[in-house]
Amino acid sequence: KMSYDKNNIFAKILRGEIPCNKIYENDHVLAFHDINPQKKIHALVIPKGEYIDLDDFNKKASDKEIVELNKAISHVSNILKASEKGYRILSNIGLDGGQEVPHLHYHIFAGEKVGKMVT
Numbered sequence: 001k002m003s004y005d006k007n008n009i010f011a012k013i014l015r016g017e018i019p020c021n022k023i024y025e026n027d028h029v030l031a032f033h034d035i036n037p038q039k040k041i042h043a044l045v046i047p048k049g050e051y052i053d054l055d056d057f058n059k060k061a062s063d064k065e066i067v068e069l070n071k072a073i074s075h076v077s078n079i080l081k082a083s084e085k086g087y088r089i090l091s092n093i094g095l096d097g098g099q100e101v102p103h104l105h106y107h108i109f110a111g112e113k114v115g116k117m118v119t
Ligand code: AMP
Pocket: 009, 020, 033, 034, 035, 036, 037, 044, 091, 092, 098, 099, 100, 101, 102
């Protein structure tokens, strides 16, 4: 499997080289609004560590990082008031998964009916 690409766009956001519309940050995670929202609310939650996707993360990340990323999804959904009416989380992995940015990210879709599960 390929190695982590330090020049991916989320790595640049984490280094502060390009801006993001930040929602939440702590020692382990960063959450920001997707630049090309597919729903009224479309946020991204990413670990600060260098992980390509969920498989890579679950293999290499510490228990603390894994817990913090999971908790951050709920925390960000609360900040966005998404948890009140429901929302969808999604993580694309690899080619068939349609992953475009090779740094693990969870999408949060909310603010309206999200629609059918996959297209
Ligand atoms: P994926 O196809 O799961 O890899 O999703 C990548 C997501 O990153 C897409 O929804 C893009 O719109 C989003 N994206 C790409 N560049 C940026 C950026 N600079 N700031 C925020 N979101 C971005």
